[in-house]
Amino acid sequence: MTTLTTPSPSATAHRDSGGPRLLSWLLRLHRPALWAWTALVLVLGAGLLWLWGPLTDAAAAAWRQYNACDMRPRCAYDQPAILLYKDVEHYITLAVTAVPFLVAAWAGAALFGRELESGTAQLAWAQSLSPTRWLTAKLAFPAVLVTAGTGLLVCLYHLAWSAGRGRIDTARSWYDSLVLHTNGPTTVAFALTGLAAGALAGVLCRRTFPALALALGLTAVVRAVAHLAMPHLWPSVTHTVDRSEGPVVLGLEADSGLVTSTGAHVPVPRCDAMDPGGCSAAYDRLGAVGYYTEYHPFSHYWPLQLTTTALVLVLAGLFALGAFWVLRRTTGTARAAAKAGAV
Incomplete structure (x- = not known):
């Protein structure tokens, strides 16, 4: 047999107390x-x-x-x-x-x-x-x-x-x-x-x-x-520059890469940064004519x-x-x- 206990008045009062x-x-x-x-x-x-x-x-x-x-x-x-x-x-x-x-x-x-x-x-x-x-x-x-x-x-x-x-x-x-x-x-x-x-x-x-x-x-x-x-x-702004100018940082970047002669946007290929000629050859193979940057200006x-x-x-x-x-x-x-x- 189990015994049922009744909550004490103090416990009940505490349970019913409000927010304060x-x-x-x-x-x-x-x-x-x-x-x-x-x-x-x-x-x-x-x-x-x-x-x-x-x-x-x-x-x-x-x-x-x-x-x-x-x-x-x-x-x-x-x-x-x-x-x-x-x-x-x-x-x-x-x-x-x-x-x-x-x-x-x-x-x-x-x-x-x-x-x-x-x-x-x-x-x-x-x-x-x-x-x-x-x-x-x-x-x-x-x-x-x-x-x-x-x-x-x-x-x-x-x-x-x-x-x-x-x-x-x-x-x-x-x-x-x-x-x-x-x-x-x-x-x-x-x-x-x-x-x-x-x-x-x-x-x-x-x-x-x-x-x-x-x-x-x-x-x-x-x-x-x-x-x-x-x-x-949030929609970003796209900025493109000629390949001779190099990429620029204008704000919070969303995406960046190369612009080809057809206007397509492609990622920058992996190349040895210490070998500019190697990177230039890789860009030439892609037909890159410039860089693009999708970014957010300060107004965003x-x-x-x-x-x-x-x-x-x-x-x-x-x-x-x-x-x-x-x-x-x-x-x-x-x-x-x-x-x-x-x-």
Whole structure:
């Protein structure tokens, strides 16, 4: 015979409590992560403000001094300002690029994997929360913080980059592989993908380190796929030049190759770059008369950003739906087994 237990009044009250009680529980449980995230956003934000104002102004003035030297052998200019700007910009760009991966690692390891491994999640399900509500709360509140923090960093980065555009001779182009994403909303979408990937990895692995590794892997794959797909998500512009001029870089490249005498576009054949004669002979055999480049000018920046962001958010949504599906399947199976054992 099995004994049916009645939930205590305190447990029932806790189960029926609303959003404020749940929010308080999340804040207590993940207070160290919240402080760490706040500190990260503040430090990077301060660095971007420094880059946006004093560093850009000092480096721009130094570049004006350098360009005014006009190849004179001895000419004074503020080289340390140029080097400091370059170093700070480089490390901040890497840090903002790494934010989605930090979110993925935390979500997979601490937010989901560790709680499922230690039994904290199962205790919450038994006392106060259904698995679905637990996962919803775990995703919704961090998603707001991740969106706000990453969005602020992206806005500040865009301001800092725009301040140096046309003033800093060595400033990165808008289509640089890192700037292309840290400069726009795709980084926010990557961060949300990291959160959703962490949820899926956590409910799949139910262990801290495997979930961390899987979340990082999924986020890296999404970023790589988005970067490769971006040039093909919006119609490009085709530019052709004579063979004697050589290929040119005009923007974000979608495709390039040779133009034959018939007007056909063919790939550049493999040849030894150290042997110009060998390459020339290969081009002659193809009847090449010029080069073509399919590219995106700067005016395509926002259409590319928005279409890529939409694609990444769809993938993030699929990860989140996958996490709910896996959790429902696993908890449903466990509950069915528990009921069968009780009978």
